Amino acid sequence: MDAGSPASVINRLREAGLRVTHGRLAVYDTLVALGGHRSADQVHEALITRGDRFSRTSVYSTLEAFTRAGMVVAADAGPGRALYEAGGVWHHHAVCRECGEVSDVECVVGAKPCLEASGDWGDVDEAQIIFRGVCRRCLSRARKRTTPRPMTTPRPRRNSN
Numbered sequence: 031m032d033a034g035s036p037a038s039v040i041n042r043l044r045e046a047g048l049r050v051t052h053g054r055l056a057v058y059d060t061l062v063a064l065g066g067h068r069s070a071d072q073v074h075e076a077l078i079t080r081g082d083r084f085s086r087t088s089v090y091s092t093l094e095a096f097t098r099a100g101m102v103v104a105a106d107a108g109p110g111r112a113l114y115e116a117g118g119v120w121h122h123h124a125v126c127r128e129c130g131e132v133s134d135v136e137c138v139v140g141a142k143p144c145l146e147a148s149g150d151w152g153d154v155d156e157a158q159i160i161f162r163g164v165c166r167r168c169l170s171r172a173r174k175r176t177t178p179r180p181m182t183t184p185r186p187r188r189n190s191n
Contacts, residue, residue, distance in 0.1 A: 039101070046099030056082050057092040058101065058116065067105040067113040067123070067132040106158045107132045124161035128168035135161055 039058055043050050060076045061068060074089040093114050096102035105113035107125045113132060122135040145157040164172070 042099065042101050046095075046101070048095055048099060053084060053088060054092055054095075056084070057089055058096065061093070061102065061114060062116045067107070067115050069111045069113055071111070073114070105132055106160060108160055108162075120156075122159040122161065124163065124165070126165035126168055127162060128164050128172075131165055131167075133165065135159075 036055070039055065040050050043054060048054065056077060057073060060073050060080070064072060064076055070090045070093050071086065073093065074084065074086045077084050077089065093102060093112075097104045097114070102114050102116060103120065105115055105123050107113055107123055115134075121137055124133045124135050125131070126133075145154075145159075147154050147157075
């Protein structure tokens with residue numbers, strides 16, 4: 031989906047059976063403008079900062095409606111606040127234990143569910159995998175801190191006599 035096109039957002043809302051309202055458009059536009067993985071509170075704060083008056087509950091409800099409509103992906107990064115990102119392409123996430131950054135990881139199969147439940151569990155429509163570890167940026171920083179500096183020979187002092 032073209033996240034920047036107002037017409038595509040309006041079409042997706044209508045296709046999902048959702049009314050096109052100023053509030054829904056503002057929430058979606060704000061999520062797109064913020065980029066990345068954002069909490070409902072971050073979206074709410076950005077809306078308030080730009081002068082829009084929405085309750086926190088309205089923002090949460092709108093993001094949940096967008097998730098059900100496939101316009102937004104809920105980024106399950108484990109315990110804590112729910113994170114959302116604009117777009118409807120299913121994928122998994124990796125969470126850095128050092129800096130907390132949440133990164134997208136493509137689904138190996140390419141469509142959800144990427145895994146199947148064992149046995150006769152029922153109808154699986156979603157399987158989430160959260161990769162945890164240390165991101166490249168934090169690994170790089172750690173290596174720089176632990177890399178010994180090359181020894182240098184001290185320069186002889188000049189006598190100022």
